[in-house]
Amino acid sequence: MLLSIFSTLYETLAGENPNYAEYRESIFTSVGWLTLITVFIISLIFYVGFGRWKPFFHKLSHWIITLIIVAILGFLFAFMLSRSELGITDSYVIRFSFFNAIYAVIYFIIFSLLLKRVSIFAKRTPF
Amino acid sequence: MNVYVFGIGGTGARIIRSLTMLLASGVKLNDTNKIIPIIIDVDATNADTTRTLKALEAYKLIRERGYGNREEIRDGFFNANLNTLSSIKPETGSFQKLEDSFQLQFDNLETSFIRYIDPNEDLVGDVTMDLLEALYDNTPPGNPNFSHTELNLRLDLGFKGNPNIGCVVFNNLSKTKEFQFVLKSIGDDDRIFIISSIFGGTGSSGFPQLVRLLQEEDRIKNNIFGALTIMPYFKVSEKRGGAINSDTFNSKTEAALTYYSKYLKGKINCFYQLWDKPLKQYENNEGGKDQENNAHLIEMIGATAIIDFVNKPVTSLKTKEKTEYFDFGIKTEDTTIDLRHFFDATRQKIALPLTLFTYAMKIYLEKIPAFKSEAFYKELNLGDKLTSDNFYQSLTSFFEEHYKGWLKEMMDNERKFQPFNVEFDLNSLIREKPIEVKKVMGVTINGGITDSFLKEKLGKTEDELKKEIPDTEREKRFLKLLNRIANDCYEKLENMPSMV
Numbered sequence: 283m284l285l286s287i288f289s290t291l292y293e294t295l296a297g298e299n300p301n302y303a304e305y306r307e308s309i310f311t312s313v314g315w316l317t318l319i320t321v322f323i324i325s326l327i328f329y330v331g332f333g334r335w336k337p338f339f340h341k342l343s344h345w346i347i348t349l350i351i352v353a354i355l356g357f358l359f360a361f362m363l364s365r366s367e368l369g370i371t372d373s374y375v376i377r378f379s380f381f382n383a384i385y386a387v388i389y390f391i392i393f394s395l396l397l398k399r400v401s402i403f404a405k406r407t408p409f
Numbered sequence: 410m411n412v413y414v415f416g417i418g419g420t421g422a423r424i425i426r427s428l429t430m431l432l433a434s435g436v437k438l439n440d441t442n443k444i445i446p447i448i449i450d451v452d453a454t455n456a457d458t459t460r461t462l463k464a465l466e467a468y469k470l471i472r473e474r475g476y477g478n479r480e481e482i483r484d485g486f487f488n489a490n491l492n493t494l495s496s497i498k499p500e501t502g503s504f505q506k507l508e509d510s511f512q513l514q515f516d517n518l519e520t521s522f523i524r525y526i527d528p529n530e531d532l533v534g535d536v537t538m539d540l541l542e543a544l545y546d547n548t549p550p551g552n553p554n555f556s557h558t559e560l561n562l563r564l565d566l567g568f569k570g571n572p573n574i575g576c577v578v579f580n581n582l583s584k585t586k587e588f589q590f591v592l593k594s595i596g597d598d599d600r601i602f603i604i605s606s607i608f609g610g611t612g613s614s615g616f617p618q619l620v621r622l623l624q625e626e627d628r629i630k631n632n633i634f635g636a637l638t639i640m641p642y643f644k645v646s647e648k649r650g651g652a653i654n655s656d657t658f659n660s661k662t663e664a665a666l667t668y669y670s671k672y673l674k675g676k677i678n679c680f681y682q683l684w685d686k687p688l689k690q691y692e693n694n695e696g697g698k699d700q701e702n703n704a705h706l707i708e709m710i711g712a713t714a715i716i717d718f719v720n721k722p723v724t725s726l727k728t729k730e731k732t733e734y735f736d737f738g739i740k741t742e743d744t745t746i747d748l749r750h751f752f753d754a755t756r757q758k759i760a761l762p763l764t765l766f767t768y769a770m771k772i773y774l775e776k777i778p779a780f781k782s783e784a785f786y787k788e789l790n791l792g793d794k795l796t797s798d799n800f801y802q803s804l805t806s807f808f809e810e811h812y813k814g815w816l817k818e819m820m821d822n823e824r825k826f827q828p829f830n831v832e833f834d835l836n837s838l839i840r841e842k843p844i845e846v847k848k849v850m851g852v853t854i855n856g857g858i859t860d861s862f863l864k865e866k867l868g869k870t871e872d873e874l875k876k877e878i879p880d881t882e883r884e885k886r887f888l889k890l891l892n893r894i895a896n897d898c899y900e901k902l903e904n905m906p907s908m909v
Contacts, residue, residue: 342782401865402872
């Protein structure tokens, strides 16, 4: 069920790619899980790790920096995994990577809203 | 137990001002429900009295908004339930509502002494008038300037060093509705404390009269009575034609003490007396808006006498027939006194709360407004409230004008009391005990009380307090936050400065 969710998520934005069955078979799932877990860990570090330890990386500006990092990582996960699996870099790979970055940003926003209530210094970040 | 503290005249008002500061800092009163300061000053516009009343009003508002006027609060800043007479329910009978004021007003004083005694001029030509002139008219023969004779003294500016007039006026105190209310309100376990100076007019005449008027009430005469008399501790400049002359302070003191030893014998349980060498000369202002003397160390110590009296266990108190006398000493005489000069009991009970309150003052006035982007600031809604909510406005005014002003005045006076360097940073706040900044190879490993330290502690403390105190009581949470951060700063200090 979850396998098809990732496929649905990516194909809704990036479109289908019938030329390479590997996307549906493995790439979408691997990239999907890697992105989701990594963003969750980063959110935990921001809100629970740093956010409960010391007030040095907790403000809106720091959150925006983290958001950008998360977007970059999302792009790189999709790009690198696709390239290593398929051995090519075409427009679909770029499109897929871009939309994975978007999803990474969305995951980070959702995790921010859930985890900020357990933070001390980042309780009001981003609002 | 309630405690009624009567402050007579300008000195009484100034000591009550100091008491207000000590109580604001969290000095504890054991087993006390309410402490009711009552200022008695015939000088209605006396600036010392006006200043004290403003401090008391601010305290009352802060406590009511912070703790909801609850009596069981025993810890932290503003914990003592300092309140007005109108907050008491009389022990006996019903009573009409009083004005919510800390001042007890005399009636009909906007007049001269002779008009006060004889408002309808019925005594003109009467033999009684001859007696009054013999007692009170000290006009030199042929002198056209009558304005400073005792008979023509304006009463609404005080008695100007004439206790013989004060006695007559104070006798009418018992007719005021506030005084009648006091007599009805005092319960069996309540204590009474009277503060006065012994060298002016209002205090030295009012004190024995007040004791007599209170103890005429059978119900009250066995209550515990304490008193503080302040002997001369300042001089005033010479003023041609002025009614006040500090060269007569000592002789008036001697006369008053002689009177007290005879007529107050067996009436007071605990008698506190304070004196300091008069080092400072104040401007010779005979009352009204111009009589505003800087706070003095003696007044702060006078306030500690009240704390000492209130906290004495009942079992340790002597009877009135065996009056106990108390005075106050410091470790060594210096022109500038700080925390090192006090003995351990005062350091623990008075100096430590003042230290915490001073840390809180600096953090509230200088640091918290700069921490707008921190979570604790937003959780407490300080963004809107710091400048518009009357709780925070009162707190700002209390810290900035009343408490800081009081500290600065004592620092400017002689003898100086300078326990804190209020204009320096938090690491250098306590005089003679700076917090060391520790560096290893140029890298700061312990910066003392830094902004990072404060943000961390404020954030963590607010997070803890939010679990116990809901958002409907944010003011209470804020007062507790200030108290906890002050304690965190004190832990950096480790202990108070002491003499080598």
